[in-house]
Amino acid sequence: MNITKEQVDALNAVVTVSITEEDYKPQVDKVLKDYRKNANIPGFRKGAVPMSLVQKQYGKAVLADEVNKLLQNSLNDYLKEEKIDILGNPLPKVDEGFDWDANDYTFEFELGLAPEFSVDLAAKNKIVKYDIVADDEMLNEQVERIQKQYGKLISKEEVEEGDDIKGVFFNEEEGINNEVTISTDIFKSKRASKKFIGKKVGDVVTVPTKGLFDDDHKLMEYLKVDHDKAHGLEINVDFKIEEINTTEPAELNQELFDKLFGEGVVTSVEDLKGKIKEDAEKQFAQQADQKYLNDVTEWLIEETKFELPAEFLKKWIQTAGENQLTPEQAEEEYAKSEKGLRYQLIENKVMTENDLQLNIDELKAYAGNIIRQQMAQFGQMDPTDEDVDNIVTRVLSNQDEVKRLSEQVMSQKMLELFNEKVKHKSKEITYNDFIKQIQG
Template identity: 25%
Template structure:
């Protein structure tokens, strides 16, 4: 018997096997035993006819009809002998019965790719480090002052210290549509200054029409310039607001006594906001690391797994947008994302395997202890929950361990950003 395995890429192989007549017949005998059990021959119960009789009556037909099964059986035996783990369903790409009764065939199959993880220090990613500007701190204090404002009804708008509730009706739209109620704080930076000027000196229940947009548009396109619409507004409520002074008393009132000075309040506000930004940056940094590692350790992922990922994504998108078919550009993006997901799964598993990054019992126990102390729960109950199917906390903990390890090896370039 001759056997040759060709490497198509990191995840796909092709094997050529040439079986002599004796071996081909040996495999056919095994197939014949199974096929004989399905046959009914007059004078015998189903599957009980002697094998010699079945072979005499149907041998040639069964032999030719089951050449693919003979090839597949031989293929799987060969995989067991060589210790190759096959992914998906192998494809019989060529089959030839030789004149001497031997069988020659070719099968293409997928395997788990071999990935070499090394030289992590060559990977570079950028990490944004945020710092708060004086203007940012001022805005945070203004937000607190606004939260603790006092309000009183008014009949006229004569300054910026008002919250005005407007009823808006788009004139170009069906008049029967219910007007939209919009509260507007005149000092809000997102409100169009031209619109604010329009409101000055107007009274309760005044009505007016304008094409000036209420909010400032972040980005303006040619279409926006050409698609101005007129709206009708009615002032349905005016509230005069008074903001508290920015002092230590503000800090005490806002924190309900937990903070005693304005400077402490500023620090607490900035720390909380920067924590949010840093959380967002952590997610972005992990995505950057993932992309950099996929690029460095690139390989062809097994098509079967890519197709599986893509199929799930397609179903979710069709369900979400209630459509039967996805556009070609979306399908291309789905395929790209699916390939990256499969690549990352293999890279991540190889990292865990090579550097022993799976969670240890000690780490899980310490994590359970931390949760139990923080939430006043029995440690045993916490452990049971962590190991249950409902909890994804251990996956998150293992992911944290993985990225902490990667960050300790790669080069992280800080980038200062002032907000």
Template identity: 30%
Template structure:
């Protein structure tokens, strides 16, 4: 058996594996003799079927099976011996591979292509500059949260006119300068919280509307948050900046809720297991929720910006054509409703490529800086997550349930991978905050949302 390889310029390796008769004949003969011993053919006693007949009947299939097994083993061992850092799985090289006839051929050559990971290095030091945003809690944040909670558990009522903090439902339609709907223009049934409207004059016009009445306004003036505007109009974030038209809103309904009273009934509905007894305790619990949410969003944004920074810094090349072919070949095994075409893949590939790039970068950093995750760490994290839930009973019985559920979760590979990913993000955050130059700055939640919105739009435009 002879194996050769050639590295190409586009991060792939072409591998040729050649078998001659002495490489496989002994295994084929042994397999045929075993088949002869087991064969049950009419007119012959068991184990007495002539070898020639067995070879004629089963020779081609046994040959194919034997060479296939040897081929897989040889390819795997060769890739390991050369220390190739591969992407995906080896694919048959359609350009080089010739037709094979196991019935007549004595010598076989198989040609493969493998995708290779790019070689690179990352040094994490103070030359790498990153921002970390600490979101501050506004004085009225608890008041707003409490009002949202009271409305969530309040009672809905019909009203002729909307109030400033109601939700209105209706149809948004793009119009021209004459106020007529634009043919094939933006049109969507949607709902908006009137508190999102920042322009006082436009909000006042909404408050005057009755059901089935309409008003024409400019959405760019009404809404400051581009993500909200994209959602309301049903357009892409990248299209928001260039959307200059007015829209006509036709009111179809008003969602008005009378806030629930602040009492023990509300306490038990909002925080069932916290045994809250008064408004002060409720406000303290809400504040902890807000602080926890803000910390989580700060960390998530740090990771998002870290990923974008390293993707841009490394600018890794990938064997794109190989990866696309590998994705399509694997996708061909999926159910029909999950299959994608080459055109669909081309549209989605940028996101897939960046995800793969980040996986390669993350793997490199974890290897270089020793960021390992043990099963014990995963178990502890699962236990912490379960501990946030109430199982009832005393501490001993609750812990027993947590231990049982933890063991069950550890058997779920998908859940284990998800939790391992969370732990790795925590380790990466700690590593970069320690070694890189991280500029920590305080920011209000409103400014944070505006900033993130602009960065998301800029990123989508860049793609």
């Protein structure tokens, strides 16, 4: 056997694999002998079928199968030994004159080569890393929400601003009939809100769907219409009032504090706000980290310049799935996946250059922490190590879970690396302003 590589250009090559009869004949003969031992052909005892008949019936198929196995194994070994970094898989070049009756065979494969490039994490950029704080406005809103959530529900006869209204949205022609509980402040339309003021149980209020909420997707929730119908829906819907309630806010006393956080943990309104601030900012930190990670990713894709073997990859995409794609479909798929492929190459480069690796102990520890957090949410505050280890073992027996958790751990490692090496500006910001920043 002989394998050679011809460099077409920096990103494309052709590998030629030449196979002689001596390379495949011993294995083909062995397989055919095994076939002979087990063949059931009428007129012959098992194991006594003439070899010529076995050869005639199975020879071509066995030959093709064994040559293809030898070809794939040899090609894979060659790529590893020569340390040839490829994208996609080798693509066999079609040979219209190929003849299985010959003794020696030659196969050619197109290769798409991974580009050479460098990644400069310390390069100048405009990336901002946000420190999201819970301001007084947010803390006061959260205290009011808690007071309402744990307050006393009082039935009313007439709707006033801020009341909870239970009823049914309906429109017979459009098949809408959905029971919900709403408040007048959910509407974007002030005119719609005012229509409910002063209404009583049994009254029907008609409102237009256009501009009713700040997001048409809310029509899916409140009217139970599908996604396509919700967008641009312009009809009138009726709301029949069934109940009117208001909430008497709960007192901010020790009984409420103990119910929320356990006995004696919080003893004052200031303690309560401090606890809310602490819990909120932990969650905010995760969102800020994710935005920072996204921003660094986008910056690296934009600033790290290299060419890809685009034409090869489009040809490979055509044959990579279960169904053959047309050139036009492959072009579309390539356009969708190019950005992700670029970042995958960049990420692999960064991981290699910074020796970022993942071992099983780290994965087990990470899974164990998640499981302890989940158990705590259901009141199991102090599970035994044995219980947690047993759950971890079950979780890590699922390959999909292993992949998902591995990606999360590596994402955390990348975040830590970016925090250390990527130059960025830090900025303190309120949560509402952070949301505005995300929305652009």
